[in-house]
Amino acid sequence: MNHKQTSSSILSRRGKHKIFIGMAPGVGKTYRMLEEGHRLKAEGVDVVVGLLETHGREETAQKAIGLEIVPRNVVEFSGTKLTEMDTKAVIDRRPQLALIDELAHTNVPGSQREKRYQDVEQVLAAGIDVYSTVNIQHLESLNDLVARITGVVVRERVPDRLLEEADEVVVVDVTPETLEERLKEGKIYASEKIEQSLNNFFQRRNLIALRELALREVADNIEEEIIAEEAKGKPNLAAYCSIHERVLVCISTYPNSLQLLRRGARIAGYMNAPLFTVFVSDSDRFLTKQESLHVETCEQLCQEFGGTFLRVNNSNIPQAIAQVAQTYRITQIVIGESQRSRWQLLLRGSFTQQLMRLIRHKHIDLHIIATSTRENDN
Numbered sequence: 001m002n003h004k005q006t007s008s009s010i011l012s013r014r015g016k017h018k019i020f021i022g023m024a025p026g027v028g029k030t031y032r033m034l035e036e037g038h039r040l041k042a043e044g045v046d047v048v049v050g051l052l053e054t055h056g057r058e059e060t061a062q063k064a065i066g067l068e069i070v071p072r073n074v075v076e077f078s079g080t081k082l083t084e085m086d087t088k089a090v091i092d093r094r095p096q097l098a099l100i101d102e103l104a105h106t107n108v109p110g111s112q113r114e115k116r117y118q119d120v121e122q123v124l125a126a127g128i129d130v131y132s133t134v135n136i137q138h139l140e141s142l143n144d145l146v147a148r149i150t151g152v153v154v155r156e157r158v159p160d161r162l163l164e165e166a167d168e169v170v171v172v173d174v175t176p177e178t179l180e181e182r183l184k185e186g187k188i189y190a191s192e193k194i195e196q197s198l199n200n201f202f203q204r205r206n207l208i209a210l211r212e213l214a215l216r217e218v219a220d221n222i223e224e225e226i227i228a229e230e231a232k233g234k235p236n237l238a239a240y241c242s243i244h245e246r247v248l249v250c251i252s253t254y255p256n257s258l259q260l261l262r263r264g265a266r267i268a269g270y271m272n273a274p275l276f277t278v279f280v281s282d283s284d285r286f287l288t289k290q291e292s293l294h295v296e297t298c299e300q301l302c303q304e305f306g307g308t309f310l311r312v313n314n315s316n317i318p319q320a321i322a323q324v325a326q327t328y329r330i331t332q333i334v335i336g337e338s339q340r341s342r343w344q345l346l347l348r349g350s351f352t353q354q355l356m357r358l359i360r361h362k363h364i365d366l367h368i369i370a371t372s373t374r375e376n377d378n
Contacts (some may be wrong), residue, residue, distance in 0.1 A: 015124040016167040019103065020133045021218065023210040024202065026179055026188035029133040029172045030054075030101050034063040036131060037099050041067065050098040050123065050130075051085035051116070053105075057187060067099070075108045082108045087119040090128070097129045104138035104156040117158050134158060136214040149209045150201055163217065171218050176207035212272075245273035248330040249307075250321055251298050252279070253291040256336060261298055263369050264334040265305040275307030276328055280320045283313045318351060322358035330364060337370045 018036075020029040030053070041047045049069040054060045070093055073086035084107050090098050100123070105116040113119050120130050137146040140157045147153045163169055174182075182188055183202055249264030251257035261277060268275040279295050281287065287295070299309040314320035325333060335352065356366060 013127050015127050015129045017120070017124055017129070017162075017165070018131045018168040018170065019163060019166045020131065020170050020172050021136060021163075021214055022133075022172045023136055023214045024179060024207060025055075025135060026182050027172050027174050029135075030060050031063055032170070032172050033099055033101070033131050033133055034060070034067065037067055037097070038063075040097060046096040048090065048093060048095040048098055050087075050090040050100040051102070052099070053101045055188075056190065059187065068095075070098075075110055077108050077110055084108055084111050085116065085119055087112070087122050090123055091126045094126075095128060097131065098123055100130055100132045103132045103134040103162065104158045106156050115158070117162055134162075136210055136217060139163070139217065142213060142217075145213070146210070150203075150206045152201055169218050171214055173211065173215070176204050176211065179207055180204070245271040245331045246276065246329055247271065247273050247332045247334065248276045248278060248321070248325055248328070249302075249334045250278055250280075250336075251295075252336070253287065253294055254336075255294070257294070257298055258301060260334055260336050260369055261301055261305075264367075265307070267332060267334065267367065268305075268307070271332070273332070275302070275305055276310060276324075276330065277302040277307055278310045278312060278321060278324050280312045280314055280317045282315050282317070284315050318354040318358055321355060325359060325364055332365050332367060333359070334367045334369060337368055 020033050022029045034049075034052075037047045037049070047067060049064060049067050051072070052060075052064055052069065054064070070086060070090050072083035073089070075082050075084055085100065090100075100116070100120055103117045103120060107114055107116060107119070113122070117132075120132055123130055136142065137150070137152075137154045138156055138158050139160055141160045143154060143157055179188075180198070180202065183194055183197060186194065189197055245268075247264055247268040249261050251260060264277070265275055267273075277298065279298065295311075302309040310324060312320045312324060321333070324330070333355070335355070352366075352368060359366065
């Protein structure tokens, strides 16, 4: 079978974009991209290297051997000849797939386009698939956060929409310990830069935070895709795929609700998860002044923990909680231990059992917390 595409077939569609993203230089994004290029070439796909940045890394340079590399374009700037990707040459070559390194790169002044990602968009518009690489710190929306974490203001940035519009985003992940070892072995930077890097950007705490950012960014994209598919009337994938943990604390008018809220906040903290608190008021009865003040205290405490406080009117409390859990894609529910008498359970049934029936098959964990004050189910 001939895998080469004709000009008409290429121009009939926009190319697909696959991005390899990592927490920092040296995790292996470019190496992984080249590996994929070799694999596809072996399957008969027409692959070229549009732009490769090895940064002197021998392993990366060796991995490119055997792949066709499109010659770079020479640009003169301030009397010096520099090279950039020859976007026109890549498009004229019309491969099925172009491998283009360092999406966030700023082109030499005088180039046709300011940023490499803009060159990539031209290649995609020509109907050519692109594999590219980028580090998490280059995302525009994370710029201030990365500066607070690392103390480094990243000048080269790409708009978040590139990840949102990409057909696939792959995290190339290694542990901070592995990355430190690569750095010490001289596999990332020249020997004279190793100590400085370890004491600055490559500090362990920075790498841990950046790694989490990379993993969470991709998780967010996956979840948004699931929600979008659901909105189109496609199968409810979200019911089977919870990307982020979300904790919901169910409070009542009883004093131990504050204990529940604190415990729920600790659980959310352990999981690095958003905290939600719900108070379901029975539409058949009014709250006393004392009860209203208590609920307001819970709301204030929830806000102090950085959570979202929800008020719902419904005489069927288990059903109301289950609906909130579905709406906010809750994965963990925290309730108080039931203290109803055996006679009350026989007459009305267990609140806990009712709730468990409603959230069954929803992939939600239920935490039943014993508190120091006895509490009736509300």
